[in-house]
Every structure is written in structure tokens, then in C-alpha cells.
Amino acid sequence: MQRAEQTDPYIDVAVLGGGVIGISTALYLELRGYSTAIYTEKIPFRDEPAPRFATPYAAASIKPASVTMSEQRQALSISQDVFRLFADSGSMGIRQQAHFVVYERDRADPSYAEIVSGFRRLSEVGRHPKRPDARSVFGWQFEAYFAELPAYLSRCYALYESIGGHVFERSLTRDDCRNLPGEALVNCTGLGARDLFPDPRPWTVHVGHQVLADGVQLVRNDDGEPFSYNYTPDPDAVGDGTAGEVYAYPRMDTLVLGGSRIEVSPDDEWNGDVPGRSRSVGGVEVPSRIIDLNQELLETYAGVTLERGELTGRYGFRPVRDPDGQGVRLERVSLDGRPVVHNCGHGGAGVTLSWGSAAKACELVEEVLEPEPTSLSVPREFAVAERLADRIRCGRYS
Ligand SMILES: Cc1cc2nc3c(=O)[nH]c(=O)nc-3n(C[C@H](O)[C@H](O)[C@H](O)COP(=O)(O)OP(=O)(O)OC[C@H]3O[C@@H](n4cnc5c(N)ncnc54)[C@H](O)[C@@H]3O)c2cc1C
Structure with a gap:
């Protein structure tokens, strides 16, 4: 042919x-x-x-x-x-940077612990992101590759x-x-x-919200190096309205803040509903914690404020198969x-x-x-x- x-x-x-x-x-x-x-x-x-x-x-x-x-x-x-x-x-x-994965409730080590470099529990790390009101935090740090x-x-x-x-x-x-x-x-x-x-197996979509904060100084740790984190507060401590993970990843052109995973069908038009407390950023409704909790964490750990940043809200679909x-x-x-x-x-x-x-x-x-x-x-x-x-x-x- x-x-x-x-x-x-x-x-x-x-x-x-x-x-x-x-x-x-x-x-x-x-x-x-x-x-x-x-x-x-x-x-x-x-x-x-x-x-x-x-x-x-x-x-x-x-x-x-x-x-x-x-x-x-x-x-x-x-x-x-x-x-x-x-x-x-x-x-x-591609660069390598310190990445923190922080929980307010204890967790077992992840399956990738042996594959990534420099993996250690937070108990062995000096300073790390922590919500000021959190009683204690758990988790780990490693040297993550970042694109x-x-x-x-x-x-x-x-x-x-x-x-x-x-x-x-x-x-x-x-x-x-x-x-x-x-x-x-x-x-x-x-x-x-x-x-x-045709695919015989089911697909789903995890909607992820982000806020891009332009014009914010590059977030750096105590050694002056860029760092990133995922942080999951204790839902009992923060209440249902703001429970859920957040993350912050510094890029040269912007600071990427995010943290939602809303499961929806790939076949339906998503109605844009955000569970819990939300706010509008540039006309896009995003979970409030993406700004509020990240602001708290960035300020206490790195002295960075989002106040002077130009914020853009958006969401994308993670294509999850089977x-x-x-x-x-x-x-x-x-x-x-x-x-x-x-x-x-x-x-x-x-x-x-x-x-x-x-x-x-x-x-x-x-x-x-x-x-x-x-x-x-x-x-x-x-x-x-x-x-x-x-x-x-x-x-x-x-
Ligand atoms: C908010 C959010 C945060 C994320 N964070 C991370 C992260 O930190 N780390 C990570 O590893 N992943 C992350 N992901 C997941 C990652 O973005 C996806 O897993 C990845 O982009 C999937 O890539 P892909 O090339 O398979 O699909 P896509 O990026 O969707 O690319 C599909 C391509 O196919 C083309 N295409 C589709 N249909 C047709 C057609 N009919 N004809 C011609 N071309 C077609 C499209 O134009 C596109 O070029 C995140 C996703 C979201 C939404």
C-alpha cells in the first residue's frame, strides 16, 4: 500500500x-x-x-x-x-533541586525512595516548610530533577x-x-x-488547578538554592473547606502554585465546580488554599510574599488511563x-x-x-x- x-x-x-x-x-x-x-x-x-x-x-x-x-x-x-x-x-x-514532601499526618516511605537521590526523612532535615499552626509534620526530602x-x-x-x-x-x-x-x-x-x-480500558481525568505567580522573587532555601514542595495539611486542623494538597515549583519565568485533583469523566464537559472554598483569579475559580496556604508556607520558610505577584488562574486535565x-x-x-x-x-x-x-x-x-x-x-x-x-x-x- x-x-x-x-x-x-x-x-x-x-x-x-x-x-x-x-x-x-x-x-x-x-x-x-x-x-x-x-x-x-x-x-x-x-x-x-x-x-x-x-x-x-x-x-x-x-x-x-x-x-x-x-x-x-x-x-x-x-x-x-x-x-x-x-x-x-x-x-x-533540567536541574536538580531540594524537594520537600510534607504531611501533617505520618506516612510510610514512598515506593520511589530508593530510586531518587538524597532521600531522607524530615526528622533528619534541619528546616523545612511548615504551616505555623501545625503541631508536627512528617514526610521526606530528596534531590528532585525538575524541568x-x-x-x-x-x-x-x-x-x-x-x-x-x-x-x-x-x-x-x-x-x-x-x-x-x-x-x-x-x-x-x-x-x-x-x-x-478504540480502547477497551476506562479513562478518567484529574483536573488540576494552578496559579501562576509572575514577578515574584525566586524562592530559595537557606543555602540560597531554589526548592519546591508538596504540602498536605491535616484536614481536621484546617477544616473541610481548605483541606487538600498544595504545591509550589519555582520556574525561571514564573512561580507555579497548584494542588487540586478533581476526578471527572473525559467524555463530559466539566462544569468548573470546585469543592470547598474557592476564589476567582483572573476569572478562573481556583481552590482558595492554592493561594492562602502556599502564601503562608512560602512566607514562613523563604520570606517570599505573593502580594506583588501578577496572578493567573488556570486548570488542566491529567489524562489517567485504567x-x-x-x-x-x-x-x-x-x-x-x-x-x-x-x-x-x-x-x-x-x-x-x-x-x-x-x-x-x-x-x-x-x-x-x-x-x-x-x-x-x-x-x-x-x-x-x-x-x-x-x-x-x-x-x-x-
Ligand atoms: C495541573 C497539572 C500538573 C501536572 N504536573 C505534572 C508534574 O509535575 N510532573 C509530571 O510528570 N506530570 C505532570 N502533569 C501531567 C502531565 O502534564 C501529563 O502526564 C503529560 O503532559 C501527558 O503528556 P502527553 O504527551 O501524553 O499528552 P498531551 O500533552 O495531552 O499531548 C497530546 C498531544 O497529542 C496531540 N493530539 C491529540 N489528538 C490529536 C489528533 N487527533 N491529531 C493530532 N494530534 C493530536 C496534541 O495536540 C498533543 O500534542 C501535570 C498535569 C496537570 C494537568
């Missing part, structure tokens, strides 16, 4: 979707030795964000949340390894195009998918996947005899698990299509890509 449209280049694999999962997967495949093209309706930070297009909303901490995934541990380890490489290179918009998302994704796209990857912006229908070029397709269309390919079953869709099916690898449904952890998922998707492609690695020629600024290609090609992530 002739699949290539006239304007399409010859490629081995067509990657559908250009969010964080699509660009990571396309890059991984290119570095493995496939020629690829991305077909996507939107590109993060080039096109306007919209709640169903999740990537521009990622905070973007690299720790699992709101996700089920088989082999999650391995996916997280691979992602950590790639983010470490990027952070060490200093060229990709300066606008910079990171624009570096990923620039690297991808510099090594020969193609990007086409177009909205696809089910029929379009049949006519795309390539020996295989990889579906990374997030919440859009359900419109393109939370009580298989989770993330990572499997190979067939469309008219052509392999289609699904890589979608990453909930609140698409950035966190991006490279591990890309490695698994590539493995599923490789089972049916041989790569043809050639020597890689990258601009000097992307020298880190040669090291990543070496790791991929020597089987470090298989």
Missing part, C-alpha cells in the same frame, strides 16, 4: 502527538536509529494551551503522581537516568529537528492515521487517543496490518515517566522493525545527545 502523501518524507515511524510523551518518544526512536516524523495538532509552548492538552500544565516535577503503570519502577529509573544526564550537561533545561518546561521542551524540539526529525502540525482523524507514512505508528496523543483508536488496572497504555496492536504502538494515559506523571515510556515504546517497535543506526551528527550545543544515543544503542535501557 502506498502510504506516503506527496509532502511527507520517507520515514520508518510516524509518531502521533507532540506533547512531552510524543517528543520524548520521537527523540528516543531517532537516537535509536529510526527515521521519524511527529504529526501533531499542537506543540507545547508554541500553540495556545487548552485543558485537554496536558503538557503545558505540567509543574514539572519528576516524581510519580496520579498514575498507574506496569513496570513503573523501571520506567522511573530510566527517566531518572536520562534526566541526570541532561542535568549534568546543563544544556537541556524548566518551556525551555526543556523547546530544547527537545530543537534537538529533534537538528538530527533529522520532521514535525508536521495537523489534526488527525481515524482515517488520516491509515494514510500516514511509515512502517509503524506510535500513538502518543494523550487524551486525544480515545478518538483515534487507574485500577493496567494503567498507561503501552502495547502494540495492528491497523490494516501495520503495527501501532500505544504510549498514552500518563496521568500526573507524563514528564516523570517520559523516558522510561519512550524506551518501552521503542522496544515494542524494535520487536517488529529493525533500526538502522547511522553515526550521529549533532550541533555542539547538543553534545549530550551523543551520550544519550550511546546509552540507548548499547542496551542500557532495554
Whole structure:
């Protein structure tokens, strides 16, 4: 069958979707030795964000949340390894910073404790964020990788195009998918996947509110380093109206504050109802605690006030697949005899698990299509890509 449209280049694999999962997967495949093209309706930070297009909303901490995934541990380890490489290179918009996870009720250590670096309980940490009225707090601190998302994704796209990857912006229908070029397709269309390919498993959406605080000084800890946190107050202490987690992540361009996870159906128009106390920020109703509790924590721990910040409220949808079953869709099916690898449904952890998922998707492609690695020629600024290609090609992530 002739699949290539006239304007399409010859490629081995067509990657559908250009969010964080699509660009990571396309890059991984290119570095493995496939020629690829991305077909996507939107590109993060080039096109306007919209709640169903999740990537521009990622905070973007690299720790699992709101996700089920088989082999999650391995996916997280691979992602950590790639983010470490990027952070060490200093060229990709990834850095490491102290991250606190704080609760006012005690919790067991998380499953990622052995994978992240510098993990220690708060009892071993000197100062940490704490609500002034909280009697005691529990939790942990570790050295988290953190993506300066606008910079990171624009570096990923620039690297991808510099090594020969193609990007086409177009909205696809089910029929379009049949006519795309390539020996295989990889579906990374997030919440859009359900419109393109039937999926027997259920999906749900976790709505997440954020407040972007522009013009606020960069939050720094006692050592003068940027830090971030997730903080969950005791509901009995703060009352139902303001109970729930909040987080703060400093980016170079803004301070990202957030903390809601409202479960809604992906098929219905969400009515915008916010449980508990809320307030309007720039016309968007957000849980009050995102501003009030964060303000309290930032002021007491880092002496930072939001008062002079320009605040913007918004919300995005975390695309959660099959939370009580298989989770993330990572499997190979067939469309008219052509392999289609699904890589979608990453909930609140698409950035966190991006490279591990890309490695698994590539493995599923490789089972049916041989790569043809050639020597890689990258601009000097992307020298880190040669090291990543070496790791991929020597089987470090298989
Ligand atoms: C408030 C909030 C905070 C978050 N914080 C974090 C965090 O700190 N850390 C973390 O790891 N994750 C976080 N996440 C989750 C993360 O954003 C998602 O898991 C991730 O972005 C999913 O990426 P994706 O590429 O699968 O989907 P998307 O980003 O939705 O991308 C899908 C792509 O497919 C394209 N597409 C869809 N349908 C079609 C079609 N028919 N034709 C052509 N193209 C199509 C879209 O244009 C888009 O490019 C957060 C999410 C939210 C909402």
C-alpha cells in the first residue's frame, strides 16, 4: 500500500502527538536509529494551551503522581537516568533541586525512595516548610530533577529537528492515521487517543488547578538554592473547606502554585465546580488554599510574599488511563496490518515517566522493525545527545 502523501518524507515511524510523551518518544526512536516524523495538532509552548492538552500544565516535577503503570519502577529509573544526564550537561533545561514532601499526618516511605537521590526523612532535615499552626509534620526530602518546561521542551524540539526529525502540525482523524507514512505508528496523543483508536480500558481525568505567580522573587532555601514542595495539611486542623494538597515549583519565568485533583469523566464537559472554598483569579475559580496556604508556607520558610505577584488562574486535565488496572497504555496492536504502538494515559506523571515510556515504546517497535543506526551528527550545543544515543544503542535501557 502506498502510504506516503506527496509532502511527507520517507520515514520508518510516524509518531502521533507532540506533547512531552510524543517528543520524548520521537527523540528516543531517532537516537535509536529510526527515521521519524511527529504529526501533531499542537506543540507545547508554541500553540495556545487548552485543558485537554496536558503538557503545558505540567509543574514539572519528576516524581510519580496520579498514575498507574506496569513496570513503573523501571520506567522511573530510566527517566531518572536520562534526566541526570541532561542535568549534568546543563544544556537541556533540567536541574536538580531540594524537594520537600510534607504531611501533617505520618506516612510510610514512598515506593520511589530508593530510586531518587538524597532521600531522607524530615526528622533528619534541619528546616523545612511548615504551616505555623501545625503541631508536627512528617514526610521526606530528596534531590528532585525538575524541568524548566518551556525551555526543556523547546530544547527537545530543537534537538529533534537538528538530527533529522520532521514535525508536521495537523489534526488527525481515524482515517488520516491509515494514510500516514511509515512502517509503524506510535500513538502518543494523550487524551486525544480515545478518538483515534478504540480502547477497551476506562479513562478518567484529574483536573488540576494552578496559579501562576509572575514577578515574584525566586524562592530559595537557606543555602540560597531554589526548592519546591508538596504540602498536605491535616484536614481536621484546617477544616473541610481548605483541606487538600498544595504545591509550589519555582520556574525561571514564573512561580507555579497548584494542588487540586478533581476526578471527572473525559467524555463530559466539566462544569468548573470546585469543592470547598474557592476564589476567582483572573476569572478562573481556583481552590482558595492554592493561594492562602502556599502564601503562608512560602512566607514562613523563604520570606517570599505573593502580594506583588501578577496572578493567573488556570486548570488542566491529567489524562489517567485504567487507574485500577493496567494503567498507561503501552502495547502494540495492528491497523490494516501495520503495527501501532500505544504510549498514552500518563496521568500526573507524563514528564516523570517520559523516558522510561519512550524506551518501552521503542522496544515494542524494535520487536517488529529493525533500526538502522547511522553515526550521529549533532550541533555542539547538543553534545549530550551523543551520550544519550550511546546509552540507548548499547542496551542500557532495554
Ligand atoms: C495541573 C497539572 C500538573 C501536572 N504536573 C505534572 C508534574 O509535575 N510532573 C509530571 O510528570 N506530570 C505532570 N502533569 C501531567 C502531565 O502534564 C501529563 O502526564 C503529560 O503532559 C501527558 O503528556 P502527553 O504527551 O501524553 O499528552 P498531551 O500533552 O495531552 O499531548 C497530546 C498531544 O497529542 C496531540 N493530539 C491529540 N489528538 C490529536 C489528533 N487527533 N491529531 C493530532 N494530534 C493530536 C496534541 O495536540 C498533543 O500534542 C501535570 C498535569 C496537570 C494537568
